[in-house]
Amino acid sequence: MNYISTRGQAPVLAFDDVVLAGLACDGGLYVPEIWPQLTADALRSLGRLSYPELAARVLAPFAEPAVSEAELALLCEDAYRGFDVRPNPAPLRRLSCGIHLMELFHGPTLAFKDYALQVLGRLFDLVLARRSQRITILGATSGDTGSAAIEACRDRDSLDIFVLHPKGRVSEVQRRQMTTVFSDNVHNIAIDGTFDDCQDLVKALFLDAPFRERFHLAAVNSINWARIAAQIVYYVHAAVSLGTDLRLAFIVPTGNFGNVFAAYGAAQMGIPIETLIVASNRNDILTRFFASGRMEIGSIFSTLSPSMDIQVSSNFERYLFELYDRDAAAVAATMEAFRDTGAFDVGPGRLSRATRTFLAARCDDELTKQTISTIYNEDGLLIDPHTAVGIAAARSADLPADVNRVCIATAHPAKFPDAVEAATGVRPTLPPHLATLMDRPERYSSLPADPAVLRRAIAATLDAKGVTV
Numbered sequence: 001m002n003y004i005s006t007r008g009q010a011p012v013l014a015f016d017d018v019v020l021a022g023l024a025c026d027g028g029l030y031v032p033e034i035w036p037q038l039t040a041d042a043l044r045s046l047g048r049l050s051y052p053e054l055a056a057r058v059l060a061p062f063a064e065p066a067v068s069e070a071e072l073a074l075l076c077e078d079a080y081r082g083f084d085v086r087p088n089p090a091p092l093r094r095l096s097c098g099i100h101l102m103e104l105f106h107g108p109t110l111a112f113k114d115y116a117l118q119v120l121g122r123l124f125d126l127v128l129a130r131r132s133q134r135i136t137i138l139g140a141t142s143g144d145t146g147s148a149a150i151e152a153c154r155d156r157d158s159l160d161i162f163v164l165h166p167k168g169r170v171s172e173v174q175r176r177q178m179t180t181v182f183s184d185n186v187h188n189i190a191i192d193g194t195f196d197d198c199q200d201l202v203k204a205l206f207l208d209a210p211f212r213e214r215f216h217l218a219a220v221n222s223i224n225w226a227r228i229a230a231q232i233v234y235y236v237h238a239a240v241s242l243g244t245d246l247r248l249a250f251i252v253p254t255g256n257f258g259n260v261f262a263a264y265g266a267a268q269m270g271i272p273i274e275t276l277i278v279a280s281n282r283n284d285i286l287t288r289f290f291a292s293g294r295m296e297i298g299s300i301f302s303t304l305s306p307s308m309d310i311q312v313s314s315n316f317e318r319y320l321f322e323l324y325d326r327d328a329a330a331v332a333a334t335m336e337a338f339r340d341t342g343a344f345d346v347g348p349g350r351l352s353r354a355t356r357t358f359l360a361a362r363c364d365d366e367l368t369k370q371t372i373s374t375i376y377n378e379d380g381l382l383i384d385p386h387t388a389v390g391i392a393a394a395r396s397a398d399l400p401a402d403v404n405r406v407c408i409a410t411a412h413p414a415k416f417p418d419a420v421e422a423a424t425g426v427r428p429t430l431p432p433h434l435a436t437l438m439d440r441p442e443r444y445s446s447l448p449a450d451p452a453v454l455r456r457a458i459a460a461t462l463d464a465k466g467v468t469v
């Protein structure tokens with residue numbers, strides 16, 4: 001498969017290059033040249049496969065010929081080995097209200113990001129080993145991405161990873177999931193500042209071309225296509241498990257639009273998905289878009305579901321590309337207008353096409369707490385606040401009775417124990433592999449929000465290790 005930019009002005013890349021690429025050089029995002037198709041026959045054959053086997057089968061058309069299905073099969077088997085439910089790391093559970101929950105919190109860091117990042121870390125090793133190359137991953141995190149990326153990249157020969165978090169502004173569980181990893185190639189840095197300061201530092205270093213080239217800087221955020229591809233897998237798996245002759249709606253708690261775009265990708269590949277519900281917290285830019293056709297930046301609020309406290313959903317551009325019938329020039333113009341004015345409008349025709357597939361709903365903190373409490377009372381089950389936003393949207397959605405609703409449980413309740421305890425009176429406990437998390441020693445350095453200082457610190461760390469990249 002070859003990959004093209006949503007803005008049409010960047011070179012076409014093969015899969016192995018796309019694995020290492022961040023943004024395309026024209027500012028766009030890479031997408032596959034065509035959507036591979038799963039025929040009815042192919043879908044039937046998927047039913048007999050284990051999750052890692054199915055993952056390799058679904059990923060193969062995106063990865064070949066750069067990476068073969070046989071290589072993917074080994075890689076996926078290894079990626080999901082450490083998950084705490086076997087053999088299926090993405091189990092479905094039926095709630096008494098009829099909604100199915102797909103639990104995507106059985107990986108090492110207890111959020112759905114593990115499902116793709118465990119694959120991506122291994123793809124880095126595979127691709128870089130072939131080229132005898134090393135990279136330096138640099139990222140900022142407000143919570144879940146940092147720990148998932150660290151777990152995926154720890155102890156890999158081909159890379160070092162530096163993760164910036166805003167000092168004192170991530171939860172203790174989230175911080176400890178990062179800072180208790182004592183691997184030689186993992187470097188946590190607490191920045192005196194906000195998450196935005198951390199992101200600005202990352203941007204500044206990526207824009208410094210000599211520095212970027214000297215250390216082969218790379219990113220692991222959800223603009224990386226391999227993450228989206230690996231997320232398509234669990235939608236296909238859920239559909240195949242429930243029966244592809246059924247009517248199906250997925251409800252996805254959303255921030256950057258990455259996870260719900262993966263569901264859209266599964267539909268483009270031929271999985272019969274009727275409806276996708278985009279569930280947002282009080283940061284409702286997407287809810288307003290699907291109501292009006294107008295994307296307009298508002299102010300940002302802190303909520304009980306912090307991983308969705310996002311203003312601009314970076315992956316939405318991939319959907320925009322499809323909505324504009326893959327007209328890259330139109331996407332480039334629209335995104336430019338967005339950058340300059342903070343808004344764009346797709347017009348009534350495109351809005352009505354979008355809302356044939358997408359519904360959107362918002363859920364404030366009060367309803368989030370109520371929903372956590374309701375599910376605990378009805379099913380004796382603790383759910384995390386992000387999942388609750390999805391379930392609230394699923395419960396209020398106006399869908400025909402025979403449509404099966406599958407809601408994505410994006411995080412383990414023990415990642416957000418305070419909100420869950422406030423809603424239910426019960427404090428969720430961490431699974432066994434993290435039971436001692438609060439007692440483990442931590443290691444991280446602290447730096448001011450100054451790009452020159454950060455640049456020196458990274459260079460000194462890598463020089464001291466004798467790393468040549």
Ligand SMILES: *Cc1c(COP(=O)(O)O)cnc(C)c1O
Nearest residue numbers: 144255256257258259307410411
């Ligand atoms: C990252 C994250 C989300 C949002 O996912 P997107 O792909 O950015 O839409 C939702 N819930 C949790 C727990 C997350 O970590």
